Amino acid sequence: MEKGGFLGQTMDPSLVSAKHxxxxxxxxxxxxxxxxxxxxxxxxxxxxxxxxxxxxxxxxxxxxxxxxxxxxxxxxxxxxxxxxxxxxxxxxxxxxxxxxxxxxxxxxxxxxxxxxxxxxxxxxxxxxxxxxxxxxxxxxxxxxxxxxxxxxxxxxxxxxxxxxxxxxxxxxxxxxxxxxxxxxxxxxxxxxxxxxxxxxxxxxxxxxxxxxxxxxxxxxxxxxxxxxxxxxxxxxxxxxxxxxxxxxFGFHPIRPRTHPHNVSDTVTLKPPIPVSDTTKKHHKRLGLGLGIAGPAFFCCVLVVFGWVSLKKWRGVTTEKSLKVELVTGPREFSYRELKSATKGFHSSRIIGQGAFGNVYKAFLSGTISAVKRSKHSHEGKTEFLAELSIIACLRHKNLVQLQGWCVEKGELLLVYEFMSNGSLDKVLHQESELGNPLKWPYRYNIAIGLASVLTYLHQECEQQVIHRDIKTSNVMLDANFSARLGDFGLARLMDHDKSPVSTLTAGTMGYLAPEYLQYGKATDKTDVFGYGVVILEVTCGRRPIEREQEGENMVNLVDWVWGLYSEGRIFEAADKRLNGEFHEEEMRKLLLVGLSCANPDSTERPTMRRVFQILNNEAETLIVPKVTPTLSFSSRLPLSLEDIVSDNEDCETSETMFEIKVG
CATH class of the missing domain: 2.60.120.200 (Jelly Rolls)
Known part of the structure; x- marks a missing residue:
């Protein structure tokens, strides 16, 4: 027996013995x-x-x-x-x-x-x-x-x-x-x-x-x-x-198998049925009738067949193009299966709504899933393909896992794992109003989870993924209240170290970075800005843009927190519903990280990897200026604010001429 090699066997250099x-x-x-x-x-x-x-x-x-x-x-x-x-x-x-x-x-x-x-x-x-x-x-x-x-x-x-x-x-x-x-x-x-x-x-x-x-x-x-x-x-x-x-230690020997007696198959061949001859006169009449009606009937059949084939070919081509991309990806569901699982897409099964369409609760093979259905097959096709092509290739514990998809009967459907605690937006603002706010450990863990998944999307994927719509309604909470990022309908893939592509501005007001509104260029720093707003929202329990309790003025969350920080009163920004039950150093760290990420100057925002290290106590907290950095410009866009908001948010203005001013 030789040390450093196989013992008691002869080895094929390309394959190890199956026995021992x-x-x-x-x-x-x-x-x-x-x-x-x-x-x-x-x-x-x-x-x-x-x-x-x-x-x-x-x-x-x-x-x-x-x-x-x-x-x-x-x-x-x-x-x-x-x-x-x-x-x-x-x-x-x-x-x-x-x-x-x-x-x-x-x-x-x-x-x-x-x-x-x-x-x-x-x-x-x-x-x-x-x-x-x-x-x-x-x-x-x-x-x-x-x-x-x-x-x-x-x-x-x-x-x-x-x-x-x-x-x-x-x-x-x-x-x-x-x-x-x-x-x-x-x-x-x-x-x-x-x-x-x-x-x-x-x-x-x-x-x-x-x-x-x-x-x-x-x-x-x-x-x-x-x-x-x-x-x-x-x-x-x-x-x-x-x-x-x-x-x-090898495999146990197989037990003898018993086989039923062989039964020979018999095939009975029936003799051909003879066709009796008819008179030549009858043949001539039949030939004349076929000569007149045949071409006309053939043309009709050809037209109908061509129309059906073209329609079918278009559908099959679309489906095949998707299937080729997803051979090793998520499961393909049948339309019939998803329709049954959602009780015919019944309104009682709707658990969410967005720009893409409705989200339904579905029961599939004893498990609960979420089925996302487009409003319009043509208008939603671009977003569907974007979300499917991107998220099908991603795996991270803080992403909502894609389970499958369906392109059938003109429908565009995505199947996700079900998040029992819904969206962060609802838990933070709606359910919490009933006296059930998120406890502080959950909030801090949500911040870490989001930083982790954005680090993955920005720096660890083969191609950088820019989400473009980071907000609390796109952050789902699993059974343990851990953050899961979802909704990739607005996401874009790009090679690392390449210049961002100018695109139509999309997203939700309050979470959009100033330079994105001005130039329409989505980068990893626009995601960082959205993350900063979400973190401030989580720590303060306030929406990004809120009406003052007394008065008609709208208050910007970033400006409000920065104002308290400049006056040395940053802990007053903490969500009052926490009743002071939080770790002060963690609260200060999250608030400062939120301000750093929401800096109007994109060059001063940290990378998500640096944020993740800060929250994990692996790097020092960034120095945040006491005075809000000033950035001011005006822009005339050929869109109303409703046109650049991706979801149905509470937005009451529709002016096309507006000014962004931070400071």
Whole structure:
């Protein structure tokens, strides 16, 4: 038996045996592994992230070169497996930690995940690549992924929200202690259990730190790659793998199958029916009649057939063009299925309305979904195609997940996961008026979630996505009151570092950046402005534009908060319905971040990545000027304000000549 290779079997270099395999690497060599991203091999030890003395963002992964048999489709049996490895998580700066490492099974050996909380596992810009089974060793507390603390082990399947987690500290183990930690991961298909053991020694503990009842057969391909990944974001944490052994235990033999006796099929051939001859005179009369009526009938049939075919061809061409784009994307629903699920699109099922059309509550296969239906097939087609082509390629925990679509019978329909708590706008302003405002921890978490997803859209996608309509009514709340950004009908794709394209101004008054109104150019900074207004709305509990309690004047939320800040009374902007039950430092931070993002000068607005770091205490809060920056210009637009508002907002003016003045 040779160390560092397969034990007890002969291996095809391109495929691992389906019966049984094992390897043992007391140290690592380049010929057996594929290194991606920032990973490296040095003196027989694998490093997964950059070794720098200054904080950085890094992501790396390592794959064993050969795919391993994990699932037998014919027998419907998953292979049991066991792995053991030793790792260090060290840090030159004890105050700079995160994010951790993971052991994973992946259907391919090419995916390199994003840095930060993604642990190098999740490349969220590529929908088809986000499949994995992983055990994470996480060293950062991340609310976006429902982490319990900054020292936990968890089982992840196609998501960074763990199915189950455990705290190694219960057995006296600190993941980022810098000590050599040995991990054992065992999965037994016959028991349906996955167990994780940890120890500072080479002796396997009696009790696992994590045990999960799970059947992996639905999550494993016939052949999978095994490996490790890790990531950092603004940290100097190091992730090193010192040794690794792995083995599978094959598949249970198939039981003899019983087959019914073969029954031969008999085909009875009927003799042809003879056609009797008629007289020549009868044939001549029939031929004369056909000669006159035939051409006329043929022309009529040809016209009808051509008209039907053209209409059908147009519909099929449209549908095919969409299907080609979405072969690997969301599910295609039938119109009949969606109509039935919404009780014929009955008015009692309407749960929302917008420029695109109505949103209906639907019951599909025992689950609740939301079906978005266009008002007009022609007018809504552009928005439909925009939303479908963009969001179908996106995956992020703070996005409303697209489940499917339908283009049939002249209808344009999108199917989304159902958000049980509705929109942030309704919860913040309507339901809260009944005495149920969002508690402060939820509000702060919403701010972090939105910053996270906008960072993803602006900087982590293959193509930058500009949403163009960031507002509270487009932020949905799931069962845990976590933020989910939706409504991509106005979104635009563009390559990174390219100049923005001038387009027709669209959006909602109160959330529109001044330069966007003036020039009609949507950029990531216009989204940042909208985010700033939303954050102020969440912290203050006021709408972007409100009428004074006494009088007819309209008050701009950004101006109002900036005025209090300039007078040293910024905490007076806090929502009175919170009754002072909030963390003062967090409140101050959110208000200042909101003002920074809503700065009239677009060049002074921070990036969403910087905002995300500030809210996660990874960067200092920006310095906000005491006096509101002044920006003034007037513009004559060939549109009324109603024309540039995307939704039915409470807007009472329709003047075409207006002035924007901040200061």
């Amino acid at each position: 395999m094992s390897f043992d690497f007391p140290s690592f060599s380049p010929r057996n592994f594929t290194l991606l991203g920032d990973s490296y091999l040095r003196r027989g030890v694998i490093g997964l992230t950059r070794e720098l003395g200054v904080p950085s963002s890094s992501s790396g992964s390592v794959f064993y070169n050969y795919p391993i048999a994990f699932f037998n489709q014919e027998l419907n049996i998953t292979a049991s497996f066991s792995t053991k490895f030793s790792f260090f998580i060290n840090n030159r700066n004890p105050t700079s930690f995160g994010d951790g490492l993971a052991f994973f099974l992946s259907p391919d050996n090419q995916t390199l995940g994003s840095p930060g909380g993604y642990l190098g596992l999740f490349n969220s810009s590529q929908l088809t690549k986000n499949k994995f089974v992983a055990v994470e060793f996480d060293t950062r507390f991340n609310l976006n992924f429902n982490d319990p603390n900054e020292n936990h082990v968890g089982l992840d399947i196609d998501s960074l929200i763990s199915i189950k987690t455990a705290d190694p500290m219960l057995q006296g183990i600190i993941l980022k202690s810098g000590n050599l930690i040995t991990a054992w991961i065992d999965y037994r298909n016959e028991d349906g259990k996955l167990k994780v053991f940890l120890s500072y020694s080479n002796l396997k503990p009696k009790d696992p730190i994590l045990m999960v009842d799970i059947d992996l057969s639905d999550h494993l391909n016939p052949y999978m790659y095994v490996g490790f990944s890790a990531s950092t974001e603004g940290s100097t944490e190091l992730h090193l793998i010192e040794n690794w052994s792995f083995q599978t």
